[in-house]
Amino acid sequence: MTMSMHGNLSYQELMRRYRRIGILGEVSSMLHWDGAVMMPEASAAARAEQHAELAILKRELLVDSRMGALIEGAWDEDLDDAQQRDVALLERQRLRMMAIPSDLLTALTRQKSKTEIEWRAARAAKDYKAVAPALARLLALVKEQAAALSDSLGLDPYDALLDGFDPEMTAERVDALFLDLSTWLPELIQAAIDRQSTDPAPPPFDGSFAAATQHRLGEQAMAALGFPFDKGRLDLSTHPFTGGIPQDIRMTTRWDEADPVSGLLAVLHETGHALYEAGLPASRIHRPSGRSVGMTLHESQSLFIEMQMARSPAGAVWLSGLMTEHFGPQPAFEPEALGRRLRRVERGFIRVEADEVTYPAHVMLRYRLERGLLADDLSVHDLPEAWAAGMEDLLGVTPPDDALGCLQDIHWYDGAIGYFPTYTLGAMAAAQLAETARMEMADLDARVAAGEVEAAVAWMREKVHAEGSLHGTDDLLTRVTGRPLETGAFRRHLEGRYLDG
Amino acid sequence: MTMSMHGNLSYQELMRRYRRIGILGEVSSMLHWDGAVMMPEASAAARAEQHAELAILKRELLVDSRMGALIEGAWDEDLDDAQQRDVALLERQRLRMMAIPSDLLTALTRQKSKTEIEWRAARAAKDYKAVAPALARLLALVKEQAAALSDSLGLDPYDALLDGFDPEMTAERVDALFLDLSTWLPELIQAAIDRQSTDPAPPPFDGSFAAATQHRLGEQAMAALGFPFDKGRLDLSTHPFTGGIPQDIRMTTRWDEADPVSGLLAVLHETGHALYEAGLPASRIHRPSGRSVGMTLHESQSLFIEMQMARSPAGAVWLSGLMTEHFGPQPAFEPEALGRRLRRVERGFIRVEADEVTYPAHVMLRYRLERGLLADDLSVHDLPEAWAAGMEDLLGVTPPDDALGCLQDIHWYDGAIGYFPTYTLGAMAAAQLAETARMEMADLDARVAAGEVEAAVAWMREKVHAEGSLHGTDDLLTRVTGRPLETGAFRRHLEGRYLDG
Structure with a gap:
């Protein structure tokens, strides 16, 4: 590294150009939220063209040959660690983009929109x-994409896709972690179900719960966690998600007037995602190192709030108070009864409704199948059968129809292969982070029970959010918890909560 | 024009590039709607950067030297009339954009956002x-813009700005039309007020009118006019407007629970704008000739629905029925009483609350002042005083404060100089179009009274909307009404409604 005579001119110009690309990404993100929350049905085709055009423009800005020269130039400049990280991350992003020809990118974007629309009808x-x-057709294009990325990055095709969601993660690593899980999880599921069979069932909810009241309750929980309502909002959509940008966070949920808990849990989960984005370092806005690391850490943030905090005995005390305040007292809201509901283990068909004990089985099924689909070991035609066999094998249940089977998740129909593992990797990371947080803050659960839940968020903000992506997932976990991603804390968490608790 | 050996390759490539620019404009339009309807307050700075970046990208695509070569190439190709119009309009748009240096464009975009935010606080x-x-500061930048456009287009600076809102319109033309108005309007205002002084005052509204019910009523009126709810929606904002794109129309209004008429009239007005966009020729989507002509014709569409149809005696019968259906009968909803309210003439301070008789006086004041500001005949410092003097002169009233005076309208604080005249030019065009429509459809008012209001829209769709911008404002008016834009029909309309009616 030599000192440039004129400061870091290449680096500065590189960041100026990256900022433009980032802002186009912001625009796509706002339009994506609008598409799910506000857009009229027949406007979907025009919106798809807008997304395609933005994707092509971003690609053009990124692959521009001048960007390559600037990256080379920047490496010769005197950069601090964060700046070096910026260049490395940008170089990687550019390499990924250059691998995908513009025609393929357009075809992929269009086929994703088309398939997603057909999926909605098919699932219904x-x-x-x-x-x-x-x-x-979509899968054929994803395979082209994987092959192109594989050539460019020198990774196996599946790893090349996985790397797009969770940088540095590999199938070899996932295999090892999931193999470990598979040695103890099936027994743990059975033991948890056996154990709870002697507990009384959670009391049913009494009455109807107005959506408007649930909305106020949800916003109160978000406020307690520190959600910045001056630059974010909560709306409704079919499937809860967190969109927008750190300066304009768009969270969604849905309310069930017969069940005041399910929507609230979705809000708590999404608030974890939202707070990660909100807590990214403002000083590194529009720089690659100022962004979130990847989906494993992102999911760890939502599961830290939902699973580690809200569904704990202390969390049940907090939520019990909130629900009683808004809907009056009833047996189902008693902390102990509510806790039993929040920690109910059941072998079900639907991933998004699964408890945290059976959830990894849903993920392992999808991981197994999507690797098969990508490697041509499994055909699209045979997917329903393979799904049913896998559910029987992993959870001992067989879905009565494909809506409860291979049609339930949007991911594959949106071209996302390599995303599913990050849910369970995120659960592991959440357990690891929570274990450390509880060691460093002995009164954490007492504070959560008292509604001082922002204490947990403050810890996470300092340890994780404020780092942006200065470090990869394993590096960051090692810095914070002393160990890279592993199954130990997750196992201790599940055993402690479901067998000993 | 010589036949190209390879078809219209330059033209085709030109339209492909224009489509990209158009789609970026669509994106800006969706974000603009979001900014007024959904966006949290503290997100405004990030949004301003997104708008600035989109503006710069649009500029880059438009001024690209290859575009110039393609335009020259296209002129040598065998083009039909619509294609020739496409090239001419695009050439003009490019000429306008090339006149504005990128730095000035960025400075203007940023200063508009800043000034608008300060204006909101100042007005409050x-x-x-x-x-x-x-x-x-903003005005200084607008002057730079006007000077640059003036050099490029060979127009006076004010004309250069006016041309951006209403192509081919000139201050000379506006002067002549407004001079004509000024010879008869003051007397007409006085005569209308004298005449109505012997009428009983409209009965006050009895009760409170739930916003949700007004919303349903508004949507019912929109549906009757043919608003396409599968690709459009109605939401709330501080100031009613119509945004979005023809395939995804975003209309807004506001509801006053003490007054069930004001929000409804805003809806009817905006529906006129919305239907113009919705009725543009789908076969020429993403072509310059497929867009709306300019603000005069746009405003003529909203005023045709609001002023010519809804506020007519026949319109009062229609609206009376709607209001009675949703809120039950009361004296204020009787057709005759409602009609008196809809046609009440008053010398007021606020343009957007003005009746159609005094409205042109508000516009003439702004036209006079903005020409002074642009020509340095009037300083920003002296604006309030000049405003007060002008109001006294034109309407005989003096605003008690600047919120009721020169702070009431967003336009100048958003950098829009040259926009105001189009409101009154639009009122003239609406009167001209309505006069012809009533001649061609003898039963038009009977159908409006019966709620068959889409009959009027269907006529307009065929005569105006479906043309896109194949013709300029005067050409189109001449084709439809037999005469270019003039004051005659407007005068006959006002005299007929307010003096003889």
């Missing part, structure tokens, strides 16, 4: 065959 | 001095 009609041809 | 505080420095 429980008719997998109706969407299978579109899925096959 | 009735404190013109608080925003005057920001307005002065």
